[in-house]
Amino acid sequence: MNAHEALRRASRLTADVAAEVRRRFGTPCYVYDRAALEAAARQALAFPAPFGFTLRYAMKANPSRGVLQLFRDLGLHVDASSDFEVERALRAGFAPERIQLTSQAPSLALASHVARGVLFNACSLHQLDELGRIARGGEVSVRMNAGLGSGSTKRTNTGGPASSFGIWHEDLGEVKALAERHGLRINRLHSHIGSGTDPEVWKRCARMTLDLVAQLPEVGRVNLGGGFKVGRMPEEPSVDLADVGAHVRREIEAFRERDGRALHLEIEPGTLLVANAGAIVASCVDVVGTGADGYLFAKLDAGMPEITRPSLYGAQHPIDVLAVGRDQAAVVFVGPCCESGDILTPAPGDPEALMPRWVPRPEIGDLVVIGGAGAYCAAMATINYNSYPQAPEVMLEPDGALRLLRRRQSSEQVWQNEL
Numbered sequence: 001m002n003a004h005e006a007l008r009r010a011s012r013l014t015a016d017v018a019a020e021v022r023r024r025f026g027t028p029c030y031v032y033d034r035a036a037l038e039a040a041a042r043q044a045l046a047f048p049a050p051f052g053f054t055l056r057y058a059m060k061a062n063p064s065r066g067v068l069q070l071f072r073d074l075g076l077h078v079d080a081s082s083d084f085e086v087e088r089a090l091r092a093g094f095a096p097e098r099i100q101l102t103s104q105a106p107s108l109a110l111a112s113h114v115a116r117g118v119l120f121n122a123c124s125l126h127q128l129d130e131l132g133r134i135a136r137g138g139e140v141s142v143r144m145n146a147g148l149g150s151g152s153t154k155r156t157n158t159g160g161p162a163s164s165f166g167i168w169h170e171d172l173g174e175v176k177a178l179a180e181r182h183g184l185r186i187n188r189l190h191s192h193i194g195s196g197t198d199p200e201v202w203k204r205c206a207r208m209t210l211d212l213v214a215q216l217p218e219v220g221r222v223n224l225g226g227g228f229k230v231g232r233m234p235e236e237p238s239v240d241l242a243d244v245g246a247h248v249r250r251e252i253e254a255f256r257e258r259d260g261r262a263l264h265l266e267i268e269p270g271t272l273l274v275a276n277a278g279a280i281v282a283s284c285v286d287v288v289g290t291g292a293d294g295y296l297f298a299k300l301d302a303g304m305p306e307i308t309r310p311s312l313y314g315a316q317h318p319i320d321v322l323a324v325g326r327d328q329a330a331v332v333f334v335g336p337c338c339e340s341g342d343i344l345t346p347a348p349g350d351p352e353a354l355m356p357r358w359v360p361r362p363e364i365g366d367l368v369v370i371g372g373a374g375a376y377c378a379a380m381a382t383i384n385y386n387s388y389p390q391a392p393e394v395m396l397e398p399d400g401a402l403r404l405l406r407r408r409q410s411s412e413q414v415w416q417n418e419l
């Protein structure tokens with residue numbers, strides 16, 4: 001059993017806690033477990049790096065202030081993916097120099113980030129050029145696409161020729177020319193090859209990234225991105241961080257032998273730190289069937305407005321019906337939206353196919369807990385679709401107390417900006 005399985009099995013979100021969540025905050029409601037978040041961060045902080053290490057949290061996975069502040073206090077740095085995430089990290093109390101912007105879109109606030117000391121990772125030649133115009137003679141990181149990627153699905157692969165992320169490795173000459181033209185010092189190199197990556201591909205890409213570092217003599221810090229696979233279902237594998245760490249350590253030591261540079265290492269996981277530390281407490285609001293050759297459906301009050309991963313990727317999340325003494329039934333779980341894609345139990349990797357789960361036969365009013373919902377759920381949901389208000393977020397404290405992090409949106413807030 002690896003650390004993530006241990007965390008999941010030790011979940012403190014018991015039926016009593018779920019009932020208290022519903023009584024106090026209503027459903028659907030996100031619940032994050034502080035002890036599990038801390039344990040995941042401490043495990044990642046132990047990543048072996050021979051010449052210095054920075055753990056940079058990819059806040060896109062879960063940018064809730066309560067989560068950010070917890071990681072801030074443990075000494076983590078932040079990967080922000082937009083100008084707005086930079087603001088959010090600053091508001092959560094991160095020092096500017098602990099925030100790095102790695103944005104797919106050009107920044108609209110680059111001058112202000114530079115003035116405040118927020119770090120910048122140029123993700124295209126255009127971004128590098130823009131930085132050079134604003135901060136001649138400054139220091140910069142470049143995000144490179146080393147030529148290979150891997151993700152849990154094609155949609156989460158961010159490396160190789162089919163990915164628009166980062167600067168294509170064959171454009172390194174142009175990177176150097178731009179840096180020279182603007183007097184920029186490229187002292188950091190970054191790559192992130194996807195989410196839910198195959199660890200073997202991740203290791204190969206680490207080497208390919210170091211080969212790029214070899215061609216940029218001023219680089220002293222390499223960021224190998226995130227993407228570490230985390231099983232949310234009991235049968236899904238999770239990355240063996242110790243194995244990947246040992247491999248990277250050897251690579252960095254070998255680089256030192258070849259090149260003389262002792263590189264500072266960064267990794268920037270999102271999923272690894274939060275995925276299994278969060279859950280959604282939901283209620284079963286209806287049960288319908290489609291005959292002997294059809295399906296039994298349980299409709300929950302949580303769906304796409306809270307969790308899109310199943311309908312986007314065919315991602316699998318544990319779903320527990322908190323009922324005892326019931327017969328088991330094969331059930332397809334769906335969300336509350338008028339949208340046939342609002343499915344919580346698709347087939348693995350195939351959002352269009354239904355995959356019933358064997359669970360205690362649900363009844364209206366049952367509490368249902370959707371697990372593995374700490375990453376890319378609250379952060380990446382279709383909030384306000386069908387005008388459902390955004391769900392609240394709660395922290396389960398180590399002493400069992402439930403602390404509200406974010407209130408449920410009111411109806412007025414859904415339409416407050418309409419003129």
Ligand SMILES: Cc1ncc(COP(=O)(O)O)c(C=O)c1O
Binds near residue numbers: 102196225
């Ligand atoms: C640049 C960058 N770094 C890190 C991450 C985190 O990835 P994961 O949550 O798979 O660890 C992402 C996710 O898309 C990313 O785009």
